[in-house]
Amino acid sequence: MSGRFSRLVMRLLKIGVVSMLMLALIAEMSSHMADEKPPYYSWVSWVQFATSLFAIGVYVWYRPGRKHWIAVAAVASLVATGIDIVYDQGPRGVGSAELMALGLLLLFAVRHWDAAPGRWVAFALGAAILLIGARLFVYEGSAVGGTVLIGLGISTVVGFGAYLRSMDKLRRETQEEVRRAERLELAREMHDFVAHHVTGMVVLAQAGQVTATDPRKAFADIEEAGLAALASMRRMVRMLRDDDAGGGVNPLGDLSQIEDLVDRFTREGTDASCFISPELAGAVAPEIAATAHRVVREALTNVRKHARGATRVRVVVAAAGGHGMEVSVRDDGRAARVKAGRESLALSGSGLGLVGLRERVEAVGGQLRAQERPEGGWETAAWLPREAATVEV
Template sequence: MNAPKAAMSGRFNRLLMRLLKFGLVSVLLVILLAEMLSHNSGEKPPMFSWLAWVQWATSMLAIAVYAWYRPGRKRWIAAVAVASLVVTGIDAVYDQVVRGVGTAELLAMGLLLLFAIRHWDAAPGRWVAFVLGAAILLIGGVRLFTYEGSDVGGTAMVVMAMLSVIGFGAYLRSMDKLRRETQEEVRRAERLELAREMHDFVAHHVTGMVVLAQAGQVTDTDPRKAFADIEEAGLAALASMRRMVRMLRADDTGGGVNPLGDLSQIEDLVDRFSREGTDATCFISPELAGGAVAPEIAATAHRVVREALTNVRKHARGATRVRVVVAAASGQGLEVSVRDDGRAPRGRFGRESLAQSGAGLGLVGLRERIEAVGGQLRAQERPEGGWETAAWLPREAAPVEV
């Protein structure tokens, strides 16, 4: 099976970002090499000075940290800032008249300042951004703008560039915070919904226990067989309750906030969708009827169809046909699929981009809910056109560790 186009697009975007970083690193290295070799008439190139080689080492450290930076490695940014301050102090002590080596270092630290602002609260603390900003300013004032009349204008340009970087970093940080808060709100709503569903799921199993106990009193069944059936129903009730409690306690449990449903309600859901103007059909395999599917799985299947139809209404331009299928699958499972013939909005925003980036909170919650019961979700563009949202679910929910 070919990889989904959404996954291919995600890999392509990651490749572009790596190429962009490679290009920036290459430019910084070229600038550093030019700094080491350039000189005025009658002067020796900086490469003949031991201090220039110290500055070269600090520049290489800054470039390397930028090249291999990942969120959570802010301590390396702090190391670059401290090293730069030390080297600038050495330069000031020796009071060199010629222009020092530091342009590539300044540019690399400007890029690192973006990360320091975006990850403002990451270890080792907020002071990293202030120390890095001071190091950038001192590079300009002590090592680069040494010629007469260049200090004021050069420092002003550095300050303006720093303010731009700080503003962009603050914007990215605010977007990260907004996304986390929005997802947390959805998760809180889902935990409340799960608390309501717990009553329905556990009540289903307890009702079965009561029926078995009543049947054992009026029939001539083997008491051991009756007790074994009651025990099995009781264990199923406990497993369902533990699963729900675990999902309620988990900080990273996500999901939507749609009401509880089952397989019998999927047809009604599709009929209501069809009455809104889109030709929608539904097929549910007969072998899945009659309690062949656990209540948690039936509710999850209902949630898949509801979320998929919502996305069709929001994001599928010109969709005229929708096909919903709930069929038995291999491995004692079932597959829920919703296919449409619509076109995505310009830029693929809302379908392919949401599926690959997780920006669609409905898909985020749906994926986590499906995985919580041991299933798998895929959302991808169809080769013949349109979109497909499909999920494989076990007929019984995944076992829960006691």
């Protein structure tokens, strides 16, 4: 609900800005001094009117990656100003709405500083905005003051755009750091997954030596276990981007260890309960069980950090359909207390733990959701397959 509300507010804000720009443009075309004709009598003013409309349109439909259109708007404004200087047909040109629209585009150009077609777009926009003053400040004594005001406006827009750019960069770097840490942990856990599958292969080979089992059946079982081991490794290697996986080995989390997590959480002062469906015992692949363990661990950590008003936590690991399972952690924290701390984590994508957790869940073919509950409190839930997604070997 809050995500939709935020998008609605931003949409209404843009509609308000565009409406203001259009009203300013229409007022410019019709306003004039007592001894002057309105600008709409001049064809030069209509060229500037069209340029203003184009700049407003670029602002309306701008999306990251469409910086080329900002460059076109800057060049069009420079051309319109040049026409005004060469074919001066009146004391004042049209450009106030265009000035404000280009200022908004300058904010985007600075924020997306390195995007194509290049950094020169911001400088071209700055020049276009400054030169618009030649159209507007034509009355005696207005040129210096008007140029200073435009310069101050440009400085403010550039500063705010640089701030947004630095925040974008910090967010990307932080998310990448979280993903890198997640990949290192996956690399360490690979030892446990390989050991599990190889141990199964050894047991099958030993059993084949002491029983009267058909050799072909024994070899088929060993082949199946070997393919499962290869698939498990490839699934995890696909998640890794760095060669340095660090040292050390983390214990392999499983479904039984989830109860230990909940027990420790209860001892820390919160009433927490856990239910694990008995039919899942022995029916879940090791990497899936480890992912379920990670979901519960991360969710309980978030409860401790962001839901201090919660009195009860319910952890459920249950079968879902014939080949899936659902892991859910729900608390009863009051919405007013948890909204600021956790709603932003799920909706804005800034929750650093959720970034790595979502990557882990999706790597094994699952889906993660984290959201506020209608009856109050918070829910972190993941649907996971009981067997990891098939990977060609």
